[in-house]
Amino acid sequence: MHHRLIAGLTLALAATPALAQDKTLTVYAPDYFGSEWGPGPAIKEAFEAECGCTIDYQTGDLLPRLLLEGERTEADVAIGFDSTEMRKARETGLFAPHGVDTSALTLPIAWDDEVFLPFDWSYLAFVYDNEALKEVPASFEALVNAPDDLRIAIQDPRSSVSGLSLVLWAEEVFGDEAEAKWAELAPKITTVTPGWSESYGLFTEGEVDMVLSYTTSPAYHAIAEEDDTVSAAIFEEGHYMTIELAAQLKGTDDPDLAQQFMRFVTSEAFQSLIPTSNWSYPSALPEAEWPEAFRDIAMPEKAIWLSETEADALRAPAIEAWRQGLSQ
Template sequence: MKKTLMLAGLVAAASPVLAEDKPVLTVYAPDYFTSEWGPGPKIEEGFEATCNCDLQFVAGDVLPRLLLEGDKTEADAVIGLNTDVTARARATGLFAPHGQDTSVLTLPIAWTDEVFLPFNWGETAFVYDKTKLANPPASFDDLLNAPDDLKIAIQDPRSSISGLALLLWVKAIYGDQAPEAWTKLAPKVLTVTPGWSEAYGLFTDGEVDMVLSYTTSPAYHIVAEGDDTKAAAIFSEGHYFMTELVGQLRTTDTPELTQSFMDYILSDGFQSMIATANWSYPAVIKEGFLPEGFAALPRPEKTLFYSETEAEALRAPALEEWLAAFGN
């Protein structure tokens, strides 16, 4: 009995030391990512089961923080960037090649980037409640010409990646006529929120008829809630493609561990959890990776996309057009 107690005491005393000896992997991620309903907790659990390490997510605005910290950043890797901002991220010179075979990706576009690695994807869309909006717009033109009493929530492109994607979506469809499109859309926008969660909350609370989100958003309601009343309006002009990305920092002081994390991204363990952890399409879709609710989701016939160079060139003028229409 005494030996058992002594052994227990030794193990208890040693445990903090052992915990401290575990290498720490620091990953910067968006706020939504680390929340209890985001994918972060599952990813942390999955990777720590294989790495004998301590994966620590640091939540916040990823790119602004990197730009501020530069070479002094504490991040080993970042997750949650997308191609609308990677030109600025790449220009920092902080990133190293990901070292992965991208031929396994199942994206609707070709992907050859050796630095930023996709882990999921989707397309922007306006989501509505079928019980409240019997005749949703079938095109972006239909949306613009809908009665002004249609209430929509969108996100601010200065603080939200989905809001920025809307800017580029409108630009891809309307080009030089984008200012006129914003002028038509503005009266229908009840509110512009800083981020996605605030806007989607207004929609689920019934305060708006439609919300800027993603074609995969209804999957959450179908799979998690057994509710098939939410749907994405599919537009004939096409939908803007978005992929979220992972990158490893060349300044990491744990390069082997960081590379292991990059190796984990396209693994079956990681990819199989994405559909219901992040409610989006995995970057690698295999049999069994998508729950049944995803099969019912309509897909647009046309995918719209700007490369990071094109997106960066369009960002400032498109933002000016948006600001002019919304009076900010």
Template sequence: MKYPLIAAGICLAGMVHAETPVLKVYTYDSFVSEWGPGPQIEAAFEETCRCDLQFVSAGDGAALLARVQLEGARSDADIVLGLDTNLMAAASETGLFAEHGQTADFDLPIAWEDATFLPYDWGYFAFVYDKETVSNPPESFSELAESDLQVVIQDPRSSTPGLGLLMWVKHAHGDQAAEVWQGLSDNVLTVTKGWSEAYGMFVEGEADMVLSYTTSPAYHLIAEEDDSKAAALFEEGHYLQVEVAAKLANSDQPELADQFLSFMQTDGFQSVIPTTNWMYPANEPEGGLPKGFETLIQPETALLTAPEDAPTVRDAALEEWLTALSR
């Protein structure tokens, strides 16, 4: 008589599991890594949502949009987390994303009123170096080009930092951007598909500098108690990145997606960002930023191309980059 009871119990457990709603969030590789924010955010959100939050790694930031475009309305994603202002216009043109309906104030260097995309963190792009091996870091793109330093950068066609670098050079140097890239071409050791590969090469000592963020040294200082890493402060200013999330119009879980976007603005999400994603949170937590962030460089000039202008600027900048690096 035990076997029917056991079978009934298994059946009931299966039914309960099947009724648990699943929210799928496409994001970039480092977000879902064991040291990234994904695991902590998943645990915190599942405590309140009575759901199964599943982060799906889809390459680096720019690769997210390409995947969603390829899948179209058939995508299993409910939310895409990891686009930025340089990709927002292109994402909007797909017609795949829905308005979020959220109201919130953000701790950002810029005003935010977009109806589709919600910010969750921000930072400035920078070249990170080891103070023990680079004693005289460059203070501009021209000084970098004149040096013998070898840098690792990311591909702008698949990586948001890579695209951010193109926009940085173009915004800072305008019509002279092509010449800047010609000068930098000898300094580029290699171009990786994403940020994780590039930063890994840097920490292994394979390059003098790596394209990353002004906040990256905070990881080494706080997590590793290592103050040997720093970000070079450039006189041209630094390009601002605001990372965003948005829900898919064809989501199977629109209410749950809205719940996640609301949760994204709370301390349960935002307090995790500084010491896992190593960026500034879009809403500063009640306890403020962790000790160590006060040591980071602060760019005097913030550079940013308006989201609606980014696609046109990107096309010109990409052509200049490809031409310079192919020579």
């Protein structure tokens, strides 16, 4: 292209009062999401190429911040809610219908919620080194009855969504016997950490034999580290399913742009990034299009899922059964 034509285009663009790229979408997200190793940067690049706008991630404790700000929030979209938080998030009244056709979703359960849109999911699981641990429990009951020298790390349900999901899982499997089962499992629980990263670090350092994580964790080791020694124990009772969600704020200054992002969440451009950036199953991508390592890892035959109403009702008794069982 001739230099004069470039110069002319530059002047024309400079004279344009408002361009699409001047638009900014403010997205609230957890710290992990916007970090350099999380899915945020790649999603930002892909969406900005489509919308001609800018994504401004504001990261931190997602729901507490929204509860504090209320209708004064500057967020257009919030992404990274765990499904265990749905009831509390919905009760804020801050969110608008997402307007997305959910028929494209490929979750193992039906999903028709008009406000919260899944962008990924996984099953909770106890992960282990398949070269070091030879007797692997094939059920939750077998884990409870395993030898007391088995070393397990879990997360605190009062501070961790994975820990909360664990106690809800135990409540669903054991019912009224949950407290007694926690008491039986207690000698094997080496440590209870505030969050997932602390306990998973103990596992990778060889300090524990098993760690509460996800069925997708082995895929990370296989792809990122070329290490196939990490596996997830699959329990015959089924596995608790966790889902991560996005939602549009009612008070967004640019509802059209927010809607465009919500539609983008279920697009192939977004979904194809999820497996190897967030190390989870994509919510709207057929299994045949998952990376091979994700198709190869063991999958439970049964999904255990609680609606937001059921999870909210079980939350307090499940935590109390865990607390009482571990204190015996």
